Amino acid sequence: MDKEASPALGCTEPMMFALAGAITRKHAPGKVLRVDMVGCGLMVTGVQAVGIPNTGGKTGAFLASAVxxxxxxxxxxxxxxxxxxxxxxxxxxxxxxxxxxxxxxxNSTGKQVYFKLTLTTDEHVATVIFEDEHHTWTYLEADGKVLVDNRKPAGEMLIPANDIDWDVFTIENIYNWCKTADISEFGRAKEAVEMNTKVATDGLENPRGIQTARILRKNVESGFVAEDEITHVLMWGTAGPDARMGGSDYPTMVSTASGNQGLMVVMAPWASAQYRKMSAEDGYRAVAFALLMNTFMKYASKEYVYMPPTCSCATTAAPAAAAGVAFLHGLTPQQINDMLCTAQVQMAGVVCDGAKPSCATRMYVALFGSLQAMMMAKEGIRATNVEGFVHNDLKVTLENLYRLQHDVLHNKVDAILWDIVKEQKVIH
Structure with missing residues (x-):
């Protein structure tokens, strides 16, 4: 949990562009003449529409690198x-x-995360390359001198799951640990709640992003939508992504390199605990369970753990968030397995078309469906292994969906998306 939950300011794409700019500037003082950037599909598309922190919600690759x-x-x-x-x-x-x-x-590198920035001034030239993770630069060169070179061969992927003992890292063991571990073990969950509550509050109090949560709250106040636990969970679960995609100035506790995922998997179970007037300890345990279940499902996607062709906010974060709610409602590990399999079939094949404000609305739909899957599991009802990608076991279901990503979607979705971005002349 500590490895995959850490603070970050802003969406990971503009953060990476800004970090690349800052790193190269240290090695290339002088009057800036050129800034040349190239990256894999979801990097160069995902930076276009999300707000950059401390800029008043401004967007774009050029501005992110420039600041x-x-x-x-x-x-x-x-x-x-x-x-x-x-x-x-x-x-x-x-x-x-x-x-x-x-x-x-x-997309020629085969890396799911790849970005290169070259800064040219009237005095110097510096180049930095990021691979595998948004904050990991593997190559740095200044004026032709290589300062760092930790690049891996083309096609060699970062796969954290290779270091996992899947006989130990199971739903049941995660569940039991979150139920029985000493509360002192849940410091990261507590920190996540404190940090992400500020972001979600920003999304509710200010017109950030696409305002999914604010509009939901407005309709609760008008009487069109019921004020119940599910609505409370949906509102707090999506307020953070609204804020973050709109350029909130507050840092976020991310989950597997995604701030949106961290916001939903933390705030949905925490909102459930608050609504039901449960103890803070109960809430922290549920948040930890949701964080670990998101990691469990993301790791099963192998090399796509940090940037898959499918939408992880919908396919893993929303189900994991609902699993945290299920944890509070007393569902068993088997029932949670069943609800997550059902949630997977609901959103199977939903592609990632880049970070953007409307991510929050997609997450709303996925969280609502995942909560429905939870209610079904309580009644012994679930999607079965005669239904599409679903297997009776969640791990196998996720392996089936990995095949969809690897054999059908890899390097295709983002290439089409980049063509569309160019056709619409919105690159900036």
Whole structure:
């Protein structure tokens, strides 16, 4: 849990672009002439529509990299944007006008996360390459001198699941640990609740993103939607993604490199515990269970753990969040297995078309469906192994869906998406 839950400021794509800008700027002072960027499909599309923290909700690859160059804190890594001021945004926009910025897609590396930025000034040239994870740079060069080179051969993937003992990392063992471990073990869950509550509150109090949660609350207040536990869970589960996609200035506790996933898997079970007036300890245990179940399902996707062709917010985070609610409702490990299999078949094949404000609405739909799967499991009803991708065991179901990603969707969805982005002339 500690490995895959960590703080980050802003969506991972603009964060990475800004971090690349900040790193190269340290090695290339002088007047900026060019900023050339290339990345895999979901990197170059995902950066287009999400708000950049501390910019007033502004968007785009050019601005994200430019604010990193102007005043990004490379030492802060995933919180590189923490000290961006209004005057930095103005300077970054002037930089975009006065220098040449380019962006293109490259899927040839086979990496699910790949990004390269070259900064050229009137005095120096610096290049940084990120691979496998949004905050991990594996190559750094300045004026032709290689400073760092930890690149892996093309096609060699980062697969954290290879280090997992799947006989130990099971739903039942995760469940039992979250039920019985000493409360002192749940410090990261407590930190996640404190951090992500601020982001979700931002999404409810301010018109961030697509305002999924605010609109839901408005309709509760008008009497159109019932004020019940499911509505409470949906509202708090989506308020954070609204805020984050809209450029919230608050850091987020991420889950498997995704802030949106971290927000939903933390806030949905916490909202359930709060609604039912359960203890903070009960809430922290449920949050930990949801975080670990998201990791369980993401790890089963092998090399797609951090950037899959399918939408993990819908296919893993929403079911994991609902599993945290189920944990509070007393469902057994077998019932949770069953509900997660049903939740998987609901969203199987939903592709990732880049980070964007409407991610929050998709997550709303997926969380609602996952809560329905929970209610079905309580009654002994589930999707069975004669229904599409589903197997009676969740792990096998996830392996079936991995085949869909690897054999059908890999490097195809994002290539089509990039063509659409270019056709619509929205690259910025």
């Amino acid at each position: 990193g160059i102007v005043n990004g804190d490379a030492e802060a890594c995933k919180e590189v944007l923490h000290n961006i001021r209004p005057e930095d945004v103005v300077a970054a926009e002037e930089l975009i006008q006065n220098a040449e910025f380019t962006l293109d897609m490259d």
